[in-house]
Amino acid sequence: MNNIMNCTVLSQVPAGTLSTPQQVLFTVNYLLGIFGNLLALSFLCPRKSKPYNAKHRLMLRCLACNDLAAGLGMMTLMYMKLYLPPEIHSTKLFCQIRMMWRIFGLGSGCVAIVMAVERCLALTKPFFYQKHVTVKHIKFCIFALWTSVVILVSLPLFGFGLYWTPCNECKRYKEAKLPKDIAYAYLYFTFGLLLTLSMVLANLAVVRTLCCKSDGYGRGGNPLVRRVSRNASLTYNAATKEELAFGKLMVLLSVMFILCWVPQLISVPLVQFWGKAKFTSGIVKMFDLLLALHFTIDPYIYVLQRWPEIRKFFSKSKFWSHKSLKSSSASIKTTHAEIVSQPV
Numbered sequence: 001m002n003n004i005m006n007c008t009v010l011s012q013v014p015a016g017t018l019s020t021p022q023q024v025l026f027t028v029n030y031l032l033g034i035f036g037n038l039l040a041l042s043f044l045c046p047r048k049s050k051p052y053n054a055k056h057r058l059m060l061r062c063l064a065c066n067d068l069a070a071g072l073g074m075m076t077l078m079y080m081k082l083y084l085p086p087e088i089h090s091t092k093l094f095c096q097i098r099m100m101w102r103i104f105g106l107g108s109g110c111v112a113i114v115m116a117v118e119r120c121l122a123l124t125k126p127f128f129y130q131k132h133v134t135v136k137h138i139k140f141c142i143f144a145l146w147t148s149v150v151i152l153v154s155l156p157l158f159g160f161g162l163y164w165t166p167c168n169e170c171k172r173y174k175e176a177k178l179p180k181d182i183a184y185a186y187l188y189f190t191f192g193l194l195l196t197l198s199m200v201l202a203n204l205a206v207v208r209t210l211c212c213k214s215d216g217y218g219r220g221g222n223p224l225v226r227r228v229s230r231n232a233s234l235t236y237n238a239a240t241k242e243e244l245a246f247g248k249l250m251v252l253l254s255v256m257f258i259l260c261w262v263p264q265l266i267s268v269p270l271v272q273f274w275g276k277a278k279f280t281s282g283i284v285k286m287f288d289l290l291l292a293l294h295f296t297i298d299p300y301i302y303v304l305q306r307w308p309e310i311r312k313f314f315s316k317s318k319f320w321s322h323k324s325l326k327s328s329s330a331s332i333k334t335t336h337a338e339i340v341s342q343p344v
Contacts, residue, residue, distance in 0.1 A: 018082065018285070025289060030075035033296035037068035040303035054135050055118065060303050062142055063111040067295040070104035074292060077101065095170035099163045102153045103146075108295060109195040109261065110145035114138060115302070116202035116253075123209050152191055160184050174271040174284075182272065189268040196261045203254040253301060260294035263287040 018026065041064050044057060077098055081089045088094065118138065121129040156163040161184030162176040176182045267287045274280050 018078075022285060022289075023078075023082070026078060026292060027075065029289065029292050029296050030071050030078075033071040033292070033299070034068060034075070036296060036299035037064045037071065040064040040299035041068070043303065055133070055138050058135060058138060059111060059115045059118070059142070063108065063115070063302060064299055066104055066107045066111060067298050070101070070108060070295045071292075073101045073104060074295075090168075090170070092164055092168070092170075095164055096157070098170065099156060100153060103149055105291065106149040106153070106192070106195070107146055108298065109192070109199070110149060111142060112253075112257065112298075113195055113198050113202070114141050114145065116199050116206075120202040120205045123206050152188065155184060161188075172271075174268050175275060176272075185268050185272065189265055192261065192265050196257065196265065199257050200254050203251070207251060256294070256297060256301065260290050260297075264291045 041061070044061050044064060080094070118129075118133060121133055155161050156173065160180055162171050162173050162178070162181040165171055173181070173185050173188055176185045264287050267284050270280060271284065
């Protein structure tokens with residue numbers, strides 16, 4: 001009887017909706033992401049497309065496909081919930097589809113981490129990288145991480161985690177009240193936190209390595225690290241400029257990853273402790289927009305800035321200058337090169 005009364009009270013509370021400005025923001029963000037990922041895939045699909053490195057091309061394709069699916073799915077589900085009758089968007093099946101679409105959300109972070117670790121090993125452990133890091137190993141890592149995400153997201157279907165209440169309402173895992181559901185919410189929180197920390201630490205390791213090389217050149221007492229390309233040798237000054245531009249790109253990636261992912265993680269304890277506060281709903285929606293922004297900016301940062309046609313559009317920007325982007329694009333190809341230590 002108490003459950004029936006509780007469900008009656010809850011049913012009288014209007015479901016969370018989006019205001020017109022919020023809907024416009026989400027829609028523009030999704031459309032930009034869909035366009036960017038489609039454009040990225042059009043560059044990556046041809047066999048002779050840049051970057052020529054097969055490992056980079058594989059990871060960029062995985063990232064673009066994942067983000068494209070995430071953007072299309074989230075925009076479609078958003079409009080279905082806003083404009084279709086409750087008989088459709090209030091069903092358990094629709095709730096299960098929404099829940100399972102989180103796979104693409106976490107999947108984007110998994111691919112980004114594999115890319116960050118690949119770059120980190122290429123610069124910090126070059127001999128180990130050339131011997132052990134292959135396309136096969138990268139495929140295995142991406143598949144293993146995606147499999148772990150599928151298992152994590154699917155746990156509520158087996159009773160561990162909240163998604164469907166006894167009142168026949170679709171709820172987010174953050175709104176958990178039972179101990180086992182709260183445990184799942186913090187498991188999800190921990191997994192996302194580990195993804196974020198791994199991404200940031202890998203990129204910081206790259207930046208630290210590049211800064212150490214630059215300091216060593218300035219002092220003149222440390223070994224000179226020279227990259228010998230398959231086609232031509234690079235002088236130290238040219239390599240330094242490229243690597244410093246690459247370091248800027250790593251800093252940008254880390255900052256954007258933190259800005260987009262950390263707020264989403266913070267929303268878990270926020271909803272748990274202040275779920276009934278008036279400000280919580282608006283903050284959570286803003287955090288959702290930041291996460292959606294991650295799927296939009298990925299193709300523009302990872303893929304499209306490498307092509308001359310796209311770089312011309314940003315040529316007026318001080319940070320994204322043609323020279324800087326050309327240098328960062330060339331430095332990303334460091335996996336093609338042999339690392340040779342020579343005394344100054």
